């Protein structure tokens with residue numbers, strides 16, 4: 001109301017002195033309001049979708065079973081996880097203590113237990129499904145290569161032996177700078193097999209980013225490829241490694257192992273070895289290194305969309321348990337399923353739901369080297385039909401991009417093999433959700449909107465699709481054994497429906513990060529510094545609706561503060577995306593003398609940008625948002641652009657947009673930008 005009043009009285013501001021008084025008044029209001037420390041919600045999405053009867057009848061986890069799991073976890077949190085670990089993992093020696101919290105917040109899960117992740121992903125399936133397909137790999141140019149469990153096992157053992165022959169062993173760090181494909185999975189599994197700690201760096205990162213990560217990890221070995229085909233282009237990889245290692249950089253690195261994927265590359269005589277020369281002649285038996293459950297399985301540097309990358313460290317036993325059971329619960333896994341997660345192995349999703357989870361569960365999965373728009377926008381749909389994919393898991397950004405191309409493209413393909421769809425990485429706006437549901441899922445496939453983070457290792461808040469109804473834009477409920485809450489800045493639970501707050505996890509869970517590599521203090525400070533050693537602060541804002549379902553509002557750092565009203569970016573973006581001429585939108589706050597922050601929206605339109613500018617779409621969109629959400633959310637400015645700055649995992653770089661909005665010099669690492677040329681347009 002305050003803002004409405006100002007809007008109506010805006011001519012007051014032209015009078016000398018009045019603007020200043022109002023500024024002070026408003027700042028006071030903002031300050032008072034900010035003491036409430038919560039986030040407001042202006043979203044009104046209430047549609048619900050129940051699973052079909054057929055889906056419920058066949059569900060791996062139905063409502064009754066889910067209730068039993070929740071009940072067990074509520075009665076005995078640690079005992080629940082211990083039972084899961086005994087049932088779903090194969091241990092060389094059973095653990096003595098399910099949870100040791102004596103060094104909290106450094107929680108030790110399953111101490112005393114000895115385990116090997118690669119054994120759990122491969123060896124334990126050999127008797128029953130050695131000849132079953134583990135990976136169906138489709139290359140950029142649509143060649144299909146299949147690996148059975150037995151074949152994958154053989155290649156992992158050979159690489160494990162090759163690594164041992166180079167003197168790599170338990171605890172050594174190995175950086176993987178590899179293209180999306182089976183070799184990345186083989187490399188991760190081979191490291192796990194010998195107790196080495198892998199750290200995958202996404203192939204889109206620059207030489208500088210790679211260097212930072214190699215040095216922070218103190219890696220002895222880098223495994224890379226000469227280059228990778230991606231969308232018909234050649235992406236150089238080895239060149240970036242050479243650059244990272246030049247001039248005395250990355251002094252810890254002794255060897256570089258190069259998988260030749262394309263036409264080869266210059267090799268450094270003492271340092272570089274070709275995978276094809278070293279690996280195929282190795283013995284096919286490789287004794288697994290049995291490690292403590294807490295032994296680091298891998299490091300993964302967070303994407304850096306919010307600052308200096310952190311080496312998130314995951315344990316072997318707890319992490320593997322999370323990746324394994326969440327797949328069963330959320331993806332409703334059944335024999336015969338063909339699972340396809342489109343995430344690159346350089347991201348956490350490519351770890352938990354490509355390299356480990358599907359294999360630990362012994363199912364068949366599809367891996368894809370290319371991009372969704374090459375050679376055309378039908379690539380995903382053609383692949384789903386060709387490989388009879390039954391469970392498809394991708395990111396909202398991909399859905400929005402493909403939705404922009406129209407309904408005719410998916411309609412040309414038989415998508416009837418699909419029975420379940422999933423999303424991860426960002427909040428999904430209801431418009432994109434509904435399109436995904438109707439056009440891709442044929443109205444029959446539930447959508448699992450899964451909230452989790454690099455740090456959480458596995459899905460945390462997500463539907464169990466055969467056991468509950470879903471809503472467009474809500475990730476619904478925490479999974480069994482996951483205790484979450486939404487609190488204000490004093491740590492007091494927010495009870496009012498529709499009020500947002502900080503999303504926290506109030507009990508440790510097995511797949512949580514064990515620390516930040518080499519920096520225990522930063523770990524404790526970043527995640528537990530706010531409310532003590534038992535409350536993990538996720539850094540996201542969230543709210544609950546009247547059914548108790550959770551809605552993620554975006555990152556706390558992205559929350560807008562307009563005249564003291566704290567708004568999640570997600571809601572304004574969803575409102576914009578609901579306009580028929582909008583394909584995608586990102587909003588950020590821009591410093592404003594009176595309101596504190598004003599909303600700046602970057603909008604990608606459907607169709608011609610010039611035409612949209614000429615027809616005054618910007619103004620129309622400002623009014624549209626005000627109409628949808630109220631005057632408080634009216635953007636101050638809308639910039640029509642051809643694309644948004646994103647990390648290669650598809651996340652909008654709002655931090656970068658904020659700097660642009662504030663007219664600041666850019667200090668961010670822009671090396672993962674899909675389209676660096678877009679920066680000029682964004683500056684307006």
Ligand code: ATP
Pocket residue numbers: 302303304305306307309347348423424425426427428449450451452453454455475538539540552554555651
């Ligand atoms: P960095 O921490 O370096 O800034 P990042 O947070 O983007 O990078 P990830 O761990 O891959 O790296 O992403 C986790 C974040 O993604 C979550 O904190 C949340 O903001 C967002 N996210 C993931 N899944 C969902 C979802 N289903 N709904 C809403 N947001 C999601």
Ligand code: MG
Pocket residue numbers: 302306453539
């Ligand atoms: Mg993060």
